[in-house]
Amino acid sequence: MTDPKNAANATALNSNQNTELPASSAKVQAREWLTYLYSGDISSKKREEFLIWLNSSEENKTAFNRSHEVWQTIGMTDSAVQWIQQHTVTQAETVKPTKSKGVFAKSLLVFGAMAASVALLVFNGVFNTTTHLEIPQPLTAFTSPVGQNRTITLSDGTDVTLAGNSSILVAINQNERRVTLRKGSAYFDVTHDPSRVFSVSAQQTEVRVRGTAFEVKYSANNNLKISVERGLVDVADLPESPDQEEQVLQLRPNEQLRTDIQGRFISAITIFQPETEFSWLNQRLVYDDVPLKNVIMDINRYAKKPVVILDDSINELPITASFTFEQIEPMLEGLAAAYPIALTHEANRSVLTHK
């Protein structure tokens, strides 16, 4: 397969030696750099080359800025909406079930697949020098319903408690224990195993331990919060490409760290109160001066109807409260009584607005 940076972008990527280019060349190069940067296959070296090119003239900067504005504007056109709606129809058509093949044809396929598997096993046994056969580990998904926590014991003995409306993918084999947090919040009490790292990844952040207790949680704006109760935990900012170095911070008990969607550490390591932070494990939510938007995000894991804030002006309202999962309804009524907030119950949701 052709590498994008070696194909159509070749002109732009090799032109940084020439710093005095006519405007039209600058435009062509700007466009090619832009499409390269969004190609999904970029290296640190090329990024540096891009910066050299960008900073080599005002013309280049202007041209790139213009190209980028056009790129951004595409998302606001009706064509984009038409395409995505058309794409929905096309996708639905492509997943229609095909006519079933005859029994004989099916048997042939099954037999063929078995023969190929045996051949692969023999081939691996004879020619492969690794000590074990790499078989892709199937991922197991665990989810919790809205309204309640769910505790699961994984095959290595690790206990996982999922907050309401949360989801993880798990892959455990003889070499590794890997969990992906898809949404919500999960508390892990990890069985100690020095030979296998236990890792939890979410977006571009990875948490690695060998035996400890900690929580990984999605919070507002796609940020993540990692809170350690016991043991030592390494939090890594996963690099975008293999040639970049990852950054790792170590957390100790009662220490907390926040990362953003890109895996960057967006807070210093802070100390937290475990009885407040992990109160959800005992069916209770406790907040001390927490913005309303964060409280509502948690409540939506347990509320019967989703709660939405329809006024930006109340998003940051500091809330201090303590209530059980069963007390969410009276708590919302209490919010409306105690704060400048109006609560409206609609058929499918409850709405909070500024009073």
Added chain:
Amino acid sequence: MSKTLQKASLFFLNSYTKPQTLALTPAPDKPKKARELNAVDRLFREHWRDVCRVLHACYGSGPPEPEDVAQEAFSRFAQLRNLEKIDDPKAYIIKIAMNITLKSISRLCKTRAFIDEHIQHTQEQCDEMSPETILQAEQRIAAIQKGTEQLSEKQREILMRARIKGQTYTQISTDTGWSVADICRQLNAAMALLESIDEQANNTCHQMPATDASSSNFSFEQK
């Protein structure tokens, strides 16, 4: 926080509003606001399922989950001013939802952050929205819209997969069977056409006298 708080059934320690939150925006005209909220509730009931279906088909089951994104999109839509001036609310909500989803794709966020770090935004991007900048933005959207209609089917498909679906060129190649080199060429050609139309529109705009922008409803956050 004291341990007694953990055992309390339900209460609020401070029912007052902190100084920084006292400066809340004044409550808008209530009947109008109520009418708008009713309209949003009706839109929600009519289009919720469709918006979720579109997001599901394009971006999969998440994360972020299409239902969460749709919820957020409807909320943001409800917070816009002059809702009655938006011609096609469903399309507008889908645009907001697409934007929210793309902002949660880590790879795209990194690229965007890298670009933002190194380019100087033009004055109009840095300024507060004014009637003039709103009008310019609307004219630009109209120009780019016109441009996308002139693209070939293949160019539009590649452009939308890269820009709207957030696919890498390798993913586009896998889905369509076209080579990565061809995808690069087609994308560059598509962008060249859009840029030239944008430039023409920009030149025309600067030659024209300012027109009334009071009917504008552009307030969609693109960043």
